[in-house]
Amino acid sequence: MPKYSIGVDFGSLSGRSVLVEIGTGKELDSCIFDYPHAVMDKQLPDGTKLGVDWALQDPQDYIDVLSHTIPELIKKTGVSPDDIIGIGTDFTACTVLPVKADGTPLCFLAEYRSQPHAYVKLWKHHAAQDKANQLNEIAAKMGQSWLHRYGGKISSEWAIPKIWQILDEAPEIYAAMDYFVEAADWIIWQMTGVQSRNSCTAGYKAMWNKKDGYPSSAFFKALDPRLEDITTTKLSCPVTALGEKAGEITAEMAKLTGLNPGTAVAIGNVDAHVTIPAVKIEGTGKILGIMGTSTCHVLLGDEEKIVPGMCGVVEDGILPGFFGYEAGQSCVGDHFDWFVKNCVSSEYEAAAKKEHKNIHEYLTDKAAMLDAGESGLVALDWWNGNRSVLVDVDLTGLMLGMTLQTKPEEMYRALIEATAYGTRKIIETFIKSGVPIQEFYASGGISQKNAMAMQIYADVINLPVRIAGSKQGPALGSAIFGAVAAGKTRGGYDDIFQATRDMGKLRDDVYIPNPVNVAVYDKLYAEYDILHDYFGRGDNNAMKRLKKIKKDVIKAKNN
Ligand SMILES: Nc1ncnc2c1ncn2[C@@H]1O[C@H](COP(=O)(O)OP(=O)(O)O)[C@@H](O)[C@H]1O
Ligand SMILES: O=C(CO)[C@@H](O)[C@@H](O)COP(=O)(O)O
Structure with missing residues (x-):
């Protein structure tokens, strides 16, 4: 009798569950649940206004993903819960929330319902940039040795800038929270009844290291004396390595999901990192881009190298x-989403409808008729800041070369090309720093939906591009970890590498660079490179000045 594992991928706007056969990786079915509160970036449900660059979520939406998608999956597939032996989950990160000692989120408590700082700060909450700047300055001044592991700069997306923002702007919330946890770990807590911290988010997002632990209390004290004991209070909890079992489904969670109590639950994981086994990567030289709302690049290396601006x-x-x-x-x-929502005429919308295409497909088909370089456009991919290699969320978008003849499909293509240039910059930085890369693997929505974009990536980075064999890369990866959490004696695996070989999937087709396009994109990339350094490395801080003016005006308007 085959055994099964469930993988649940908590994305930025929805959660997806997939039921996978252990041993083959065959996906029986999947279910999706859109978060009812989506991303709150303007106001809370009661109308409380949020500041510039805020992005919050309501953790009830995560529980609703489990209670909707898992029973539906069991019903649709007809698989008996007796044969579902493991479950793994992955989350966006750094997506963090303040909770009480029993795991109750502060935002669930009536007294904090209108307090923005009581909610989940989504990975793309960028309002703690001033804290990140101060942190980076102090860490550099104090010669903190861990800083090089983060490419020399901590991002405002990460845990410490976010909790420091809470301490500064809402000290009562800081005092009221017993723990500050990643949503990746919170959901595991809800499923198993035990708190755990996974090594992935602790390491990448909270500066924890296997050998050295967290930065010293002297460092945290230098940030703010009130943060001195943070690692033994709000962050305290032993860190567990990926691939371990976190616990088992509780009776309460069994009622909510239809799973059996005692089903093995894998330690929490992150949507990008968890996808590595899903695409059969088990060694070095292969960089994986999980291309969706954002792109996360993950890669294995044999040694610890210092790479400027890496996460x-x-x-x-x-x-x-x-x-x-x-x-x-x-x-x-x-x-691309911003572009189709804001910059496409009703004429284009109507034409897309007539051809039974969505607007992305319509623009892509038109853009695919163009040759590389034909539009005369080059763009910087910073509409939501730059995560690597500049690590600066205050950078903004730019498109150069537009004329009265410029068409929407040319701009759409220029935006796709800009994201490919950003990826090339990252790849070149890794290679220059001694981390070898020979192939690009792609997973996530865009890798599945847009063949033109994938060919552009192959041409811009001049590397073969391989595509994930599953439309649900992260969820499949989570299911693989779920099978490992169950262990061999229960019908799963003891070894993540064997599980990867058996259950990971890649498509047979490979995008091979076209030498004619490679030559044109080399020239365009040279232009991108000049603009990248000019606007991104301080020669011209116009983007930051504009943002400052905007913030001041909005603040005055709201007062
Ligand atoms: N055909 C397409 N070509 C390029 N981008 C697309 C296309 N269809 C949707 N998108 C973009 O893909 C993103 C969603 O990616 P997906 O992987 O499904 O989600 P998530 O990042 O939330 O996991 C959206 O930002 C959307 O604009
Ligand atoms: O930053 C990470 C992982 O480190 C991602 O979780 C974050 O970019 C969100 O990814 P999505 O684009 O929503 O899939």
């Missing part, structure tokens, strides 16, 4: 025995 290098941070590297682009599909 981090964490020992065992992706697979045991390797140094896991992460880099990323804060906005990829979001660029």
Whole structure:
């Protein structure tokens, strides 16, 4: 009798569950649940206004993903819960929330319902940039040795800038929280009844290291004396390595999901990192881009190398025995989404409808008729800041070369190309720093939906591009970890590498660079490079000045 594992992928706007056969990786079915509160970036449900660059979520939506998708999956597939032996989950990160000692989120308590700082701060909450700047300055001044593991700069997306923002702006929330936890770990807590912290988010997002632990209390004290004991209070909890079992489904969670109590639950994981086994990567030289709303790049290395502007290098941070590297682009599909929502005429909308295409497909088909370089456009991919290699969320978008003849499909293509240039910058930085890369693997929505974009990536980075065999890369990866949590004696695996070989999937087709396009894109990339350094490395801080003017005006308007 085959055994099964469930993988649940908690994305930025929805959660997806997939039921997978252990041993083959065959996906029987999947279910999706859109978060009712989506991303709160303007106001809370009661109308409380949020500031510029805020992005919050309501953790009830995560529980609703489990209670909707898992029973539906069991019903649709007809698989008996007796044969579902494991479950794994992955989350966006750093997506963090303040909770009480029993795991209750502060935002569930009536007294904090109108307090923005009581909610989940989503990974793309960028309002703690001033804290990140101060942290980076102090860490550099104090010669903190861990800073190099994060490419020399901590991002405002991460845990410490976010909790420091709470301490500064809402000290009562800081005092009221017993723990500050990643949503990746909170959901595991809800499922098993036990708190755990996974090595991936602790390592990449909270500066924890397998050998050295967290930065010293002297460092936290230098940030703010009130943070001195943070690692033994709000962050305290032993860190567990990926691939371990976190616990088992509780009776209460069994009632909610239809799973059997006692089903093995894998330790929490991150949507990008968890996808490595899903695409059969079990060694070095292959960089994986999870291309959706944003792109996260993950890669295995044999040694710890210092790579400027990477998000981090964490020992065992992706697979045991390797140094896991992460880099990323804060906005990829979001660029295209912004464009189709704001810059396409009703004439185009109507034409797309007539051809029974969605607007992305319509624009892509038109853009695919163009040759590389034909539009005369070049864009910077910073509509949501720059995560790597500049690590600066205050950078903004730019498109150069527009004329009265410029068409929407040309701009759409220029935005796709810009994200490919951003990826090339990241790849070149890794290679220059001694981390070898020979192939690009792609997973996530865009890798499945847009063949033109994938060919552009192959041409811009001049590397073969391989595509994930599953439309649900992260969820499949989570299910693989779920099978490992169950263990061999229950019908799963003891070894993540064997599970990867058996259950990971890649498509047979490969995008091979076209030499004619490679030559044109080399020239365009040279232009991108000049603009990248001019606007991104301080020669011209116009983007920051504009943002400052905007913030001041909005603040005055709201007062
Ligand atoms: N055909 C397409 N070509 C390019 N981008 C697309 C296309 N269809 C949707 N997108 C973009 O893909 C993103 C969603 O990616 P997906 O992987 O499904 O979600 P998530 O990042 O939330 O996991 C959106 O930002 C959307 O703009
Ligand atoms: O930053 C990370 C992982 O480190 C991602 O979780 C974050 O970019 C969100 O990814 P999505 O684009 O929503 O899939």
